[in-house]
Amino acid sequence: MKKPPPLPSLERLCGIYGLLDSLPESDRGRVSSRELGRAIGQTAETVRKDIAHMKADIVSAGGYDPAELKGAIASYLGLRETRRACIVGLGRLGQAILRYPGFQDAGIEICAGFDRDTNKLELLISPIPLLPSHRIAEYVRAEKISLGIIAVPPDQAQITADRLAEGGIRGIVNFTVPVSVPETVSIRHVSVLDELRILAALTDGTA
Amino acid sequence: MKKPPPLPSLERLCGIYGLLDSLPESDRGRVSSRELGRAIGQTAETVRKDIAHMKADIVSAGGYDPAELKGAIASYLGLRETRRACIVGLGRLGQAILRYPGFQDAGIEICAGFDRDTNKLELLISPIPLLPSHRIAEYVRAEKISLGIIAVPPDQAQITADRLAEGGIRGIVNFTVPVSVPETVSIRHVSVLDELRILAALTDGTA
DNA sequence: AGCTGTGAAATCTTTCACAGCT
């Protein structure tokens, strides 16, 4: 990407990209910054600024062309080439992600699953390789996997992160407790509980 | 809460709260702003400012007492009384959340599940009531459920949000495509795909 | 020695306002 955009802007652009991606192909009309903003809970100006950040030549006659905008975002964010990702932890959550159909044509390829329990590995049916967790570092490195998803029990979170880091992973989506990683690794923590608590705080009686 | 804190601060406080919550009870030592910051990826100053926002009387002799800090955050954010939540969509993801053990003693009580497919409702075994989706509004209102989780297929996301809103829900965690809700409802969108894309952008060759 | 609390500065983001284009 030409110049690292502010993180909030990057997050919004990814949201917009996902939105455009889920738009039916048939939707030939143009889309305005106001509509985009409403969909992701932002103002039209913020959306325009985000788009302006990209400094892409976008035709903006009465709104944007969805396909063109999507392409511009993809180029800007480096989403053009598919990134290889793996999941560690094949419990309920891990399997749900493993089976999530949305990764098709989304620029992300889930190409391996890991679990500590070798019995489980044999029972699960999957089109992609499922391997024991002790092979994470080796396999990630060999297969040039750059992104990882952690969906293991809390007490295994840190060792999982360590193994991924050892394999040279670049980014981690962490569904468990916070872990520490080397500076070379970007990490995104996601927690339903945290989200629910944020909502609880936002909506308590006094608010 | 005394005064609505900035959203980023609120998010961090929730993160810290979760962290303290997952700390072993035995951990009698005090915890410093630096440690907390490292765990959630922030500077010590930011953490201190967040804590200062609460204007709580916290003893801060060489760090904070975990239990005291946790209690202060709980009071401040209105996390003291348990909030009732429901899940809509009992596919793989919905079930994973339904079965997630972490809600115990976490101030959130998942007290109903909904799905469009009545066959599925009968097959699933659950200690909490599972009901058909058309009953959402009625049940949410009757049972005073204030938070909802949307884990349905994309094409049902909007109608699900509408039903939750109709039932008077206060907040929604949305795992699907963006939906629009009345201003009375707070919404948090969470998407693995978005997170992976953000990481992809953050870690592409040029970064 | 280490840690917190906090004003002040610096930085980053968003909003406003309006010119220009279709």
Place this chain on the structure above:
DNA sequence: AGCTGTGAAAGATTTCACAGCT
């Protein structure tokens, strides 16, 4: 009439720096 692009203003957040406490 509606929409984008963008400088300038406003606003919010983070970082700095240091006094004060244990």
